[in-house]
Amino acid sequence: MNTTALSRDSVRHRNLMWLIAGCVVLAAAPHVMPNAYWMRIFCISGVYVMLALGLNVVAGFAGLLDLAYVAFFGVGGYTFALLSSEQFGIHLPFLLVLPAAALVSMVCGFALGATSVRLKGDYLAIVTLAFAQIFKLLLLNLDRPVNITGGVNGIYNFDMIRIFGLKIFTPAAYAYLIWGAALLAIVGSVRIKSSRYGRGWQAIREDELAAAATGVNTAWMKLTAFAGGAMVAGAAGAIFASFQDSVFPNNFDFQQLVMVYCMVILGGMGNVPGVVAGAVLLTILPEFLREYGAYRMMSYGVILVMLMVLRPKGLLSSIPFLQKSRTRPDKETTGRLQASTDLYYRKQRREKSTSTYQKGDKPLLVLEGVSRRFGGITAISGLDLTLFEREILSVIGPNGAGKTTLFNLISGIIPPSQGRILLNGADITGHRPDQVVRAGVARTFQNLRLFNGMSVRDNTRVGRFCRTRSGPLSILFNLPRHRKEERETMERTREILHLFGARLTGYRFDQDAGSLSYANRRRVEIARAMATGAKILLLDEPAAGMNPQETDEITEFILTLRDRYGYTILLIEHKLGLVRTISDRVVVLDSGGKITEGHYRDVAKNPQVIEAYLGTRHQ
Amino acid sequence: MKRAILLAVSISALLVAGGPAAAADAAKGIHVGNAGSFTGDAASPCMEIFHSAQLAVDEWNATGGIQGVQIEHIMGDDALDPAQGLNVAQRFVADERMYGVIGPPVSHIAQATLKTYGRAGLACITTAASKPELTESGFNHFFRVNARNDAHGYNCALFIQDTLQAKRVAVLNEKVAYCDNMATQTIKGLKALGVTDIFQDTIVAGAKDFYPVLTKVKNFNPDVLFFIATAAPDQAIGVRQARELGIKAIFLGSEGARDKKDFIEAAEGAAEGAYLYHFSPDIYAIDAAGGYVSAYEAKHGPLSGFGPAAYEAMNILLSAIDAAAADGDITRAEVVQHLHDIQGYSGILGIPITFDAKGDLEGGATYFFQVKGSEFVFQTVLTGK
Amino acid sequence: MDMFLEQLPQQLVNGITLGGVYALIAIGYSMVYGILSMLNFAHGEVYMIGGFTGWWVLHLLYRENALAMNAVAVIALMVVFAMAVSGILGVLIERVAYRPLRHAPRINLLLSALGVSIFLQNFVLTFQGAKVRSFPVAALVPESLRVIQLGPVVFSFMRVLVIVVCFCLMAGLSIMIKSTKLGKAMRATAQDVETAAFMGVDVDRIIMVVFFIGSALGGAASVLVGLLFTQVDYYAGFAAGLKGFTAAVLGGIGNLYGAMLGGFVLGLSEALAVTFFPAAYKDVVAFVILIAVLILRPWGLMGEKSPEKV
The missing domain is CATH 3.40.50.2300 (Response regulator)
Incomplete structure (x- = not known):
């Protein structure tokens, strides 16, 4: 356990150093600015840093194409404007207005998320774009019959900001205020990115369905992404409004949205230092091009296309300096590189010996008359199935027999048309996938649904999502509960990955899942399912695409899972050798119904089974 | 850690070096700005304003500029975004050779940038912003050749x-x-x-x-x-x-x-x-405007209503700068003062132009x-x- | 209330004719989406450039005093040129900005499209200027046909023409997609690009053809809309694009009939919104309808729900 503590400390140490260095630069910057113009650019780049970091939460971390983002910036701005100007004669102190703006904006983000949480990809983009248009039209037109927003004339001449009696009106004071807030946003972003929330969002970005099947409450997480992004944008909006001393509908146009997106893209979606650099760069760059009018915009267009074509992950993320450094767990304790195969074989020797668990007699998972129809087609009809404690039960059958549909029904991805599914006697019919995982049933996918852009370690850590509880606040303030959970997550992840020996440890730890071999990706899927803490694993063709040696290895591994660790396993497999070796029982499906079940020996001799597999012999 | 310090130092260095070199010698150059929305929704009228002002500048330069110094006409595009308008304003204000600005022609951007130009005492002549409040704020730098709403x-x-x-x-x-x-x-x-x-x-x-x-x-x-x-x-x-x-x-x-x-x-x-x-008589019916109209239309196609005022405004601005430069050095305050002093300037608009104390066009017909x-x-x- | 009822027939006609325009633009969006599942943000700009092409054709003919030609021939010439230019432009865009990104995440594709759109808009701004171009339509449509009065309802000849063309295009397209070999290949590509490629469909070529047709339709639409509203300018693509793709999505993007239905629904909702609310809120009403439809039927009015493969 020393290793984790040490590595965390060194990471914190490094982060702290960065933070101090940043503070020094930012504190010195206002005093070395050559003139008011550059001071303004310095300030406004801070606002854009905040804005880009907020968008980075929604679009970068969670991958949600939120085109209403700039509206939240506007909500913040106008909230500030209404609460500290002559518009309604309300003059609240800034320390009240700032959180109010963030909160109002957050609530709006939550509402937007709630209406569009079912929508994916392009449709989400369109709905949010529609919301943004509505927002702008309201800003423009809510000056009649009652003047609320000031319409085209906007609202201007705001109260001076006072923070504990300190008047903020000089450019330097604004620079401190803005960059102070931006710094908080940076620290918050870094913290949340490496937390369960950050990983949950990234999992949704990579593969929403797989995220749900790994125990991430996708609907809630998407809502929090919307709300989180909106909150940052709202706070940025309030500060921006005060800095500009006026707000107009044009401040929150589609063009601004495009600009902020470009910042996030340039920096690399989800890459916090990259996004900060992108925001600063894109605030400064136009200043050198301002004299060129339409040529400036033309070059933006070309740059955007070229960036997407040539550097789709962002210009800045390809600079190694800005990439996160890879930690090598096998190197941590001693500082020397240790051959990862050593770890593998050492573990092997210890683990092989004992067989602690055997099949029990208690029914764990029971399906009662479960049916599922798609339109006119019945994929599963009236299926009864019982899975006993610590049993290895294989489901076989020809293609189209309904095996994968069965898994989808159990894991809650599709609800059954009829029938009940009981887990430990409790009814889990119609539960969401993440609820099913939390209840103790995790799965893998036939056609591999890993979070390809995330490391092996992070893939596995996503599995812990449903077993941890820290909320955004305890993450942002780095409270003991969050620290403890992170530690436990890391330990558990390490334990599980070490079960696979050298296959997934060592330098593999930090490799992107997408870059692994096919067999290794299958292993990571199993590791991810195990990390959820579920005791029932649904493995969908775990040996598909593996060579004979690897098949033997995975066969043994599945046995170990039961024998040593007491997992209950429901398995779909076409490799009958594997099925014969490890199954306690076999269920044969054909055309959505159960033909027979029993021990492999008996099932294999069943004429119906032979017919289903080989067809009837016509004579 | 080393990298962090390195980065910190290099950023600081960049910040110090990044700004434009401050030039103090006014005789070395005369800049006039043109703030407007040259891209985006309002590009059409704004470009006409820019081209017309450019014509005026070209004419001045052809006859030797001001005190023999060529005038540089600088575009400041705000893309119809008030925040960018402020960037433009700060940029113009920070340019020590900048003695006057045409624009901003869009009322809400003029409103957003009013204080910035005002505090710097940089003369602005708008050719289209007609919101009454713009000249009611107590600053004396803001003029308009168009009438108020x-x-x-x-x-x-x-x-x-x-x-x-x-x-x-x-x-x-x-x-x-x-x-x-x-x-x-x-x-x-x-x-x-x-x-x-x-x-x-x-x-x-x-x-x-x-x-x-x-x-x-x-x-x-x-x-x-x-x-x-x-x-x-x-x-x-x-x-x-x-x-x-x-x-x-x-x-x-x-x-x-x-x-x-x-x-x-x-x-x-x-x-x-x-x-x-x-706000002005028909430009085609005014003899004095003939040269401008034909020069513009030859170069940029038919005129709509926005160009003549910009040509006039630029000429007024340049003559004020010219007057201020008579003693060899120019200050922004002098330019503003000379603009206020203008009495019945007769240009191409067909109306004598005099600014009242607030900077509004006198008469407002x-x-x-x-x-x-x-x-x-x-x-x-x-x-x- | 009487006040509203009185203008209702006219407003319904207004809505349907405006809807025809939206439908025309939406079809191009929908076609590209059907094959590639991508929102071609640059379609609005392609549309705009088609309009400019049509304007240039008309302008040159006008200058050469060639308008003595048959009006139908002039319009046909404009449409053909506009379709050719925007079609080729569409293919070019696909080649340069989309094809390299075919396997990239959706968001990258969308931003690349946005880049193309920004570029084209400002390209036209630079080389054609910001000025609005007017179509001299009086020479094309005889005075007597320009306005048609039917009882209390007035509509213009060009509006009827837009709707007729819209339906003709629809019919032509569906025949092509349903019963030609090319159409079959297009449908196969729409279903599954990779499988279609395995089956010997030259996917790159099909996508090229789709972009050509979709963009050419945009160009044709732009000429017709230009003749109807008598204007085109460099900014025309943004508003048209926004409405066109709202219509496409409303109807169920990827579905050509859906695009038409979406167009008419959008046009009608705007006209009726203007009837009952201040005109400034017409877009609010249109977008609220869009949101409501997508929340209740996330796949649009006529789109098909495609369950995710697991």
Whole structure:
């Protein structure tokens, strides 16, 4: 356990150093600015840093194409404007207005998320774009019959900001205020990115369905992404409004949205230092091009296309300096590189010996008359199935027999048309996938649904999502509960990955899942399912695409899972050798119904089974 | 850690080195700025403003500039975004050789940047921003060669009520600051003059199909349709579609409609008999403007209504700078002072230009025209009495 | 209330004719989406450039005094040129900005499209200027045909023409997609690009053809809309694009009939919104309808729900 503590400390140490260095630069910057113009650019780049970091939460971390983002910036701005100007004669102190703006904006983000949480990809983009248009039209037109927003004339001449009696009106004071807030946003972003929330969002970005099947409450997480992004944008909006001393509908146009997106893209979606650099760069760059009018915009267009074509992950993320450094767990304790195969074989020797668990007699998972129809087609009809404690039960059958549909029904991805599914006697019919995982049933996918852009370690850590509880606040303030959970997550992840020996440890730890071999990706899927803490694993063709040696290895591994660790396993497999070796029982499906079940020996001799597999012999 | 320090040092170095070199010697160069929305929605009128001002600068430079120094005309594009407008303002303000600015022509951006220019005492002459409050803020740097909305609004109301003898008036305005404020001021004036049967609604510029809202107007059956839009093409569509729908009301267009090609020609006959107002007499009828008009049209195609004022404003600004430079050095305060001192400047607009203490155009007259054939025929001039 | 009822017939006609315009633009969006599942943000700009092409054709003929030619021939010439230019432009865009990204995340594709759109818009701004171009339509449509009065309802000849063309295009397209070999290949590609490629469909070529047709339709639409509203300018693509793709999505993007239905629904809702609310809120009403439809039927009015493969 020393290793984790040490590595965390060194990471914190490094982060702290960065933070101090940043503070020094930012504190010195206002005093070395050559003139008011550059001071303004310095300030406004801070606002854009905040804005880009907020968008980075929604679009970068969670991958949600939120085109209403700039509206939240506007909500913040106008909230500030209404609460500290002559518009309604309300003059609240800034320390009240700032959180109010963030909160109002957050609530709006939550509402937007709630209406569009079912929508994916392009449709989400369109709905949010529609919301943004509505927002702008309201800003423009809510000056009649009652003047609320000031319409085209906007609202201007705001109260001076006072923070504990300190008047903020000089450019330097604004620079401190803005960059102070931006710094908080940076620290918050870094913290949340490496937390369960950050990983949950990234999992949704990579593969929403797989995220749900790994125990991430996708609907809630998407809502929090919307709300989180909106909150940052709202706070940025309030500060921006005060800095500009006026707000107009044009401040929150589609063009601004495009600009902020470009910042996030340039920096690399989800890459916090990259996004900060992108925001600063894109605030400064136009200043050198301002004299060129339409040529400036033309070059933006070309740059955007070229960036997407040539550097789709962002210009800045390809600079190694800005990439996160890879930690090598096998190197941590001693500082020397240790051959990862050593770890593998050492573990092997210890683990092989004992067989602690055997099949029990208690029914764990029971399906009662479960049916599922798609339109006119019945994929599963009236299926009864019982899975006993610590049993290895294989489901076989020809293609189209309904095996994968069965898994989808159990894991809650599709609800059954009829029938009940009981887990430990409790009814889990119609539960969401993440609820099913939390209840103790995790799965893998036939056609591999890993979070390809995330490391092996992070893939596995996503599995812990449903077993941890820290909320955004305890993450942002780095409270003991969050620290403890992170530690436990890391330990558990390490334990599980070490079960696979050298296959997934060592330098593999930090490799992107997408870059692994096919067999290794299958292993990571199993590791991810195990990390959820579920005791029932649904493995969908775990040996598909593996060579004979690897098949033997995975066969043994599945046995170990039961024998040593007491997992209950429901398995779909076409490799009958594997099925014969490890199954306690076999269920044969054909055309959505159960033909027979029993021990492999008996099932294999069943004429119906032979017919289903080989067809009837016509004579 | 080392990298962090390295980064910190290099960023600081960059910040120090990054700014423009501060030049103190005024005689080494004279800059005039042009702040406007040269890309995006309002690019068309703004580019006309820029090209016209450029013509004026070119003419000055051709005759030796100011005190032998060539004048540099710098574009500051704000893309119709007030925040970028402020970037432009700060940039102009920070440029020590910058002695005056044409613009911003868009009211809300002028509003956002007012204090920045004002605190620096940098003279701004807008050619289109007509929001009354802009010259009511206590600064003395802000001038306009166009009339204010409140003056125009009352004059238009008077014209509608008195000259056109209307009892029922429909007002359609585009939802931008100029048009919206114009509508508000006109309706205020109409009510003061006892016309209360007023229908008001808005159009979206560039939407191109005004049938739905014009159907509403037709249903209201007004005597006069006051159609307030920035650009002539929208006015042309407005009058054409109104006639197509069979609206018989007198069509009164706004300043932007004084554009032969984009209003009279584009409406293809539908504009016949329509009225419109403008803050200056017909540019084509003024001898002094002949040179400018032909120079502009040869280079950039037909003029709409926005260019002449910009040409005039730039000439006024440059003569103020010229006057300030007479003693060898120029300060911004001198330029502002000389602008205030201008009495009855006679240029191409056909009206003598004098700024009052606030920077507004003295007089604030509104000229009314009627379309007859392919010409704008002068009807009357009202001065708010 | 009477006031509203009185104008209702006219407003319904207004809505349907405006809807025709939206439908025309939406079809191009929908076609590209059907094959590639991507929102071609640059379609609005392609549309705008088609309009400019049509304007230039008309302008040159006008200058050469060639308008003595048959009006139908002039319009046909404009449409053909506009279709050719925007079609080729569409293919070019696909080649340069989309094809390299075919396997990239959706968001990258969308931003690349946005880049193309920004570029084209400002390209036209630079080389054609910001000024609005007017179509001299009086020479094309005889006075007597320009406005048609039917009882209390007025509509213009060009509006009827737009709707007729819209339906003709629809019919032509569906015949092509249903019963030609090319159409079959297009449908196969729409179903599954990779499988279609395995089956010997030259996917790159099909996508090229789709972009050509979709963009050419945009160009044709732009000329018709230009003749109807008599104007085109460099900014026309944004508003048209926004409405066109709202219509496409409303109807169920990827479905051509859906695009038409979406167009008409959008046009009608705008006209009726103007009838009952201040005109400034017409877009609010249109977008609220869009949101409501997508929340209740996330796949649009006529789109098919495609369950995710697991």
